[in-house]
Amino acid sequence: MNIVIMGPPGVGKGTQSHGIVQAVGVVHISTGDILRMSVRSGSELGKKVYDIMTAGDLVSDELMMELIRERLSREDALGGWLLDGFPRTAFQASALIELLAELGQTVDHVLVLDAPAKEIVRRLEGRITCRVCNETMNLTGFGSVKPVFCPFCGCAQDAERSKPALYQRADDKEETIRHRLEVFRKKTLPAAWLLEDKYPLSEIDGLGTPDEVSQRIRSVLE
Numbered sequence: 762m763n764i765v766i767m768g769p770p771g772v773g774k775g776t777q778s779h780g781i782v783q784a785v786g787v788v789h790i791s792t793g794d795i796l797r798m799s800v801r802s803g804s805e806l807g808k809k810v811y812d813i814m815t816a817g818d819l820v821s822d823e824l825m826m827e828l829i830r831e832r833l834s835r836e837d838a839l840g841g842w843l844l845d846g847f848p849r850t851a852f853q854a855s856a857l858i859e860l861l862a863e864l865g866q867t868v869d870h871v872l873v874l875d876a877p878a879k880e881i882v883r884r885l886e887g888r889i890t891c892r893v894c895n896e897t898m899n900l901t902g903f904g905s906v907k908p909v910f911c912p913f914c915g916c917a918q919d920a921e922r923s924k925p926a927l928y929q930r931a932d933d934k935e936e937t938i939r940h941r942l943e944v945f946r947k948k949t950l951p952a953a954w955l956l957e958d959k960y961p962l963s964e965i966d967g968l969g970t971p972d973e974v975s976q977r978i979r980s981v982l983e
């Protein structure tokens with residue numbers, strides 16, 4: 762089974778992708794992993810990627826398509842895959858449709874996971890990260906008391922940086938979240954509608970607990 766999953770930041774795409782991979786037994790293909798893998802392989806393509814990334818530049822659509830072609834052609838991908846974080850634009854969606862036709866592959870399910878902006882802002886804004894162990898947690902889980910100790914590693918202080926262990930990442934501030942949501946609605950949703958012309962697409966309600974959401978996904982995949 763081949764699946765494409767799309768969704769704005771904070772909708773729980775990571776958690777759900779992990780669950781789908783476990784349940785359906787397909788390989789998880791994320792663009793971040795592809796880039797890292799390619800660099801590690803030391804191939805010609807990998808060297809190109811390394812140069813671009815160390816220069817702080819973005820990998821072009823053309824190069825990304827080459828990398829995806831390479832990844833989807835590998836033996837472990839022939840038994841099914843979950844593509845996560847790609848395509849993000851209408852251009853990338855058309856390129857993907859073309860590539861899959863060339864490879865003789867198709868998409869069985871496009872899953873668009875979404876939730877109201879208000880809910881996503883609430884979730885991400887309440888997210889705090891531990892400087893020591895990198896775990897993230899939600900403030901709402903602590904009630905009205907502001908947490909001092911990380912519940913995962915027990916630290917209150919990051920001794921190396923002499924700062925409190927728990928903090929809110931700049932990415933998780935309301936303005937940044939709203940901007941990332943807008944990019945998703947303006948750039949990535951049009952990509953989803955292009956895919957819908959070719960493959961079955963289901964919109965999944967991302968509201969509720971992770972279990973409730975994965976129940977909805979399961980009923981679509983069955």
Ligand SMILES: [Zn+2]
Pocket residue numbers: 891892893894895896911912913914915916926
């Ligand atoms: Zn911690």
